[in-house]
Amino acid sequence: MSGTGNMMHRPTDNRSASTNRMGAASRTSTVASSFVVADAGQCIGCKACELACFAVHSQANGIGASVGTVSVPVLPKVYVVRTGEMYVPVQCRHCENAPCAHACPVQAIRQEDGVVMIDEERCIGCTFCVLACPFGAIEVSPVYRAGHVVTQSGLTHRANRVALPRTAASKCDLCAETENGKPACVEACPNHVLRLAKGISDSPPEPRREVFFPRL
Amino acid sequence: MKTTDCTDPVIHIDPTLCTGCRRCAEVCPVDAIEGLPGEPQTVNADRCVICGQCVQICSVYASDWAGSSPQEGAARRLERIQERDMPADIREPLFAAYYSYNLNKVADMMTKPGQFRIVQCAPAIRVSLAEEFGMPFGTLTPGKMAAALRRLGFDRVYDTNFGADVTIMEEGTELIRRVTEGGPLPMFTSCCPAWVRFAEIEYPDLLDHLSSCKSPMQMLGALIKSYGAQLDEVEPANIYSVAIMPCTCKQFECDRPEMESDGYRDVDEVLTTRELAYWIKQRGIDFANLPDEEFDSPLGQYSGAGSIFGVTGGVMEAAIRTGYELLTNEKLPKLQLDFVRGEEGIRVAEVQVGKLQLKVAVVAGLQHAYQLLDRVQAGECDYHFIEVMGCPAGCISGGGQPKLMLEKHRIEAYRARKSSIYGHDAAHQVRKSHENPHIIKLYDEFLGEPLGHVSHHLLHTTFQQRGPGKQSRSSTISTKGDTGYSIH
Ligand code: SF4
Ligand code: SF4
Ligand code: SF4
Ligand code: SF4
Numbered sequence: 139m140s141g142t143g144n145m146m147h148r149p150t151d152n153r154s155a156s157t158n159r160m161g162a163a164s165r166t167s168t169v170a171s172s173f174v175v176a177d178a179g180q181c182i183g184c185k186a187c188e189l190a191c192f193a194v195h196s197q198a199n200g201i202g203a204s205v206g207t208v209s210v211p212v213l214p215k216v217y218v219v220r221t222g223e224m225y226v227p228v229q230c231r232h233c234e235n236a237p238c239a240h241a242c243p244v245q246a247i248r249q250e251d252g253v254v255m256i257d258e259e260r261c262i263g264c265t266f267c268v269l270a271c272p273f274g275a276i277e278v279s280p281v282y283r284a285g286h287v288v289t290q291s292g293l294t295h296r297a298n299r300v301a302l303p304r305t306a307a308s309k310c311d312l313c314a315e316t317e318n319g320k321p322a323c324v325e326a327c328p329n330h331v332l333r334l335a336k337g338i339s340d341s342p343p344e345p346r347r348e349v350f351f352p353r354l
Numbered sequence: 355m356k357t358t359d360c361t362d363p364v365i366h367i368d369p370t371l372c373t374g375c376r377r378c379a380e381v382c383p384v385d386a387i388e389g390l391p392g393e394p395q396t397v398n399a400d401r402c403v404i405c406g407q408c409v410q411i412c413s414v415y416a417s418d419w420a421g422s423s424p425q426e427g428a429a430r431r432l433e434r435i436q437e438r439d440m441p442a443d444i445r446e447p448l449f450a451a452y453y454s455y456n457l458n459k460v461a462d463m464m465t466k467p468g469q470f471r472i473v474q475c476a477p478a479i480r481v482s483l484a485e486e487f488g489m490p491f492g493t494l495t496p497g498k499m500a501a502a503l504r505r506l507g508f509d510r511v512y513d514t515n516f517g518a519d520v521t522i523m524e525e526g527t528e529l530i531r532r533v534t535e536g537g538p539l540p541m542f543t544s545c546c547p548a549w550v551r552f553a554e555i556e557y558p559d560l561l562d563h564l565s566s567c568k569s570p571m572q573m574l575g576a577l578i579k580s581y582g583a584q585l586d587e588v589e590p591a592n593i594y595s596v597a598i599m600p601c602t603c604k605q606f607e608c609d610r611p612e613m614e615s616d617g618y619r620d621v622d623e624v625l626t627t628r629e630l631a632y633w634i635k636q637r638g639i640d641f642a643n644l645p646d647e648e649f650d651s652p653l654g655q656y657s658g659a660g661s662i663f664g665v666t667g668g669v670m671e672a673a674i675r676t677g678y679e680l681l682t683n684e685k686l687p688k689l690q691l692d693f694v695r696g697e698e699g700i701r702v703a704e705v706q707v708g709k710l711q712l713k714v715a716v717v718a719g720l721q722h723a724y725q726l727l728d729r730v731q732a733g734e735c736d737y738h739f740i741e742v743m744g745c746p747a748g749c750i751s752g753g754g755q756p757k758l759m760l761e762k763h764r765i766e767a768y769r770a771r772k773s774s775i776y777g778h779d780a781a782h783q784v785r786k787s788h789e790n791p792h793i794i795k796l797y798d799e800f801l802g803e804p805l806g807h808v809s810h811h812l813l814h815t816t817f818q819q820r821g822p823g824k825q826s827r828s829s830t831i832s833t834k835g836d837t838g839y840s841i842h
Pocket of ligand 2 (some may be wrong): 176180181183184186188225328331332
C-alpha cells in the first residue's frame with residue numbers, strides 16, 4: 139500500500155473536516171505550504187530519492203531496511219524524469235488552493251497544516267486529480283496491504299473473472315507522518331538536489347476566489 | 355602476459371536500466387566502471403576485482419509500471435529475471451547493477467541423488483541474514499541459519515569460522531617463520547579474494563608478499579573433502595560442497611584452477627547472503643520462528659577468534675591472539691585488541707611480542723591500499739604484517755550482503771553487524787584459534803603441524819599476475835582518516 143496508508147492510523151475525528159460538503163475552500167487553506175524543490179541541473183538520475191520515498195512509506199507492507207524485505211512493486215511518490223540530457227525529480231508542490239482538491243469529486247484531498255493529503259481510503263481512483271495537477275505529481279496505482287494487492291469487490295476482469303485491484307491516487311505527503319517528519323528524499327539525495335522549501339505564513343495571503351471545477 | 359581472465363564477468367550493469375548516475379563509479383576502488391555521465395555504464399572486467407560495492411550502491415531499479423500496461427511490465431520483469439538467472443518467484447525490485455546468481459544451479463544440484471551435501475557459512479552471514487527477513491540490523495542468528503540450511507537439504511552444516519581458525523594456525527606460523535627467517539616482509543593476508551585479485555592486477559611484483567594461505571573458505575573446502583570425507587566415510591567425489599558467503603568475489607575464487615586438491619574442487623559453488631535468503635523464502639521456511647540448531651562437529655566448531663574474521667581488523671586480532679602466545683609462551687594480557695577495531699581506511703599499530711616490536715597495519719577498502727603498496731614497492735614500508743580487506747568495513751559490508759534502501763542505514767547496519775560479531779566472540783568460551791580443541795585434534799590426527807606437508811598440499815596456494823601493474827590511481831591519492839596507534 140502506498141504512503142497515504144499512513145492515514146489509516148489517524149483518529150477518525152480528523153476525517154470529519156472532509157466529510158462535510160462545504161466545497162474545496164474549506165478543505166484547502168491559505169496557510170502557506172512547504173514543499174520539496176529540486177535543483178534540476180544537479181540531479182544525476184540515481185533514483186535514490188524514489189527508493190527512499192518508497193521505503194519510508196511502505197511499513198504497512200512489512201518492508202524493512204533491506205531490499206530483500208520488499209514484496210510489492212516500488213511505488214514512490216516522487217518521480218525522476220528525464221528531459222533531454224537532464225534528470226529532474228517531480229513531486230507535489232502542495233499548492234495553496236490546490237487544483238487537485240478542487241477536482242476531487244469525493245473530497246478525498248484536503249490540506250492539513252499546509253500539507254495537501256490524499257485519503258486513500260476515500261479515493262475512488264477516478265484520476266480527476268491527476269488531470270488537474272499542473273505538475274504531474276499524482277499517480278493512480280494499485281493499493282497494496284500486508285504485501286498483497288487489495289482487490290476491488292465487484293470489479294472483475296471480464297475474460298478470466300478475477301477481481302481487479304483497487305486503485306487510489308498517491309503523491310508526496312512530505313513524509314508528514316514518518317518518524318522525524320523530514321522528507322526522506324531530501325535526506326537520501328547524494329547530490330543535495332532536493333531541499334524543503336518552508337512556507338512562512340505570518341501574514342496570511344489574500345483570500346482567493348474559489349475556482350470552479352465541474353463536479354460529477 | 356595474461357590480462358583477460360574473467361571470461362564470465364560476475365558483475366553486470368543492465369544497459370536498459372542504467373541512468374548513468376555513476377554513483378557506482380564513486381565507490382569502485384579500481385576505476386572499473388566506464389562510461390559518460392547520463393549514459394549506461396559498463397564494467398571493465400579486466401580491472402574489476404568483483405567486490406560488488408557497485409551492486410550495493412546502485413539505486414536505479416526497474417519500475418513495474420514503466421510499460422504501457424501492467425501486463426507488459428510483468429512480462430518485462432520476468433524477462434529480466436530470466437536474463438539474470440534469478441529465482442523466478444523473486445519479488446524484490448531489480449536494480450541496474452547486479453551480480454551473477456548461482457541459486458538455480460545449486461538448487462538443481464541439490465536434487466541429484468547419491469550426493470553428500472555439505473555447506474559452510476562465513477562469519478558475516480550470521481549477523482546479516484536476519485535483515486532479509488525484516489529483523490533489526492545485526493541480529494545474530496547462527497542457530498537459525500544452521501536450522502535453515504538443514505531444512506534446505508544439507509547433510510552437514512559446517513562453518514567457515516573453523517576454516518578461519520585453521521587459517522590463523524597456518525598464517526600465524528608463516529608470519530613467525532618470515533619474521534625469524536628473513537621475509538619477504540611485510541606479509542599480507544590472503545583471505546579476501548577481491549584483495550588478492552587486486553594485487554594480481556595492480557601490484558603483481560608484490561605477490562610474494564602475500565601469505566601463501568588459501569582463504570578460510572577454500573581451506574575448509576579442502577578439509578571437507580579430505581579429513582571430513584574420512585570421518586564421514588564418504589567418497590570425496592560424492593561430496594557436493596557449497597559455501598554461503600557475504601562476498602561477490604568468492605565464486606571467482608572458488609573457480610580458480612589452483613583451488614583444488616587431488617582432483618577435487620575445494621568448493622563447488624558459492625551463494626551470497628541474499629541468495630540464501632531467496633532460497634529460504636522460496637522454500638517457504640519461516641526463518642524467524644526456526645529453532646536454534648548446532649553446527650555439525652568437528653568442522654563446524656569454532657573459537658571466538660574465528661568468528662571475528664568477518665570485520666575489518668578481525669584477522670589481525672585473531673592472529674595476534676595466537677601469534678603472541680605461540681611466540682612468547684605467555685598468556686596475552688588482554689584479549690580485546692581495541693587498536694585494530696577502528697573504522698578508518700588504514701590503521702597502524704605496534705605490538706610488543708616478546709622481544710619483537712611487531713608493526714602491523716589494517717587496511718579496509720582497496721582504495722586505501724594503493725598508498726601502502728607504493729611504499730612497499732619503494733622499500734619504505736617496515737611493517738611486518740598487513741591485513742587487507744577489499745570492502746569498507748570488512749566482510750560484513752561485502753557485495754553479497756543484504757542491500758539497503760536508505761544510504762543513512764548503511765553505517766548503522768555496519769556498526770550493528772560489527773558489534774554483533776564482537777559480541778559473538780566475547781560470548782565464546784574459547785577465544786583463541788590454537789585453543790579450539792577441534793583444531794588441536796585436527797593437527798594431531800590429520801595435518802601434523804602448521805606449514806607441514808599435508809597443510810602445504812591442502813591449504814596453501816599460489817598467485818598469478820593478471821595485469822600489467824598499477825594503472826588506476828596515483829600514489830598521491832589521499833587516504834582520509836589514517837591514524838596511528840601504538841600499544842606496548
Ligand atoms: S498534487 Fe498537484 S495540484 Fe495537488 S497540491 Fe500537489 S502539485 Fe498541487
Ligand atoms: S536522489 Fe537526488 S540526484 Fe538522485 S535522482 Fe533523486 S533528486 Fe536526483
Ligand atoms: S549502474 Fe546503477 S549506480 Fe551505476 S551508473 Fe548505472 S544506475 Fe547509476
Ligand atoms: S565489483 Fe567492485 S571493482 Fe568491480 S566494478 Fe563494482 S565496485 Fe568496481
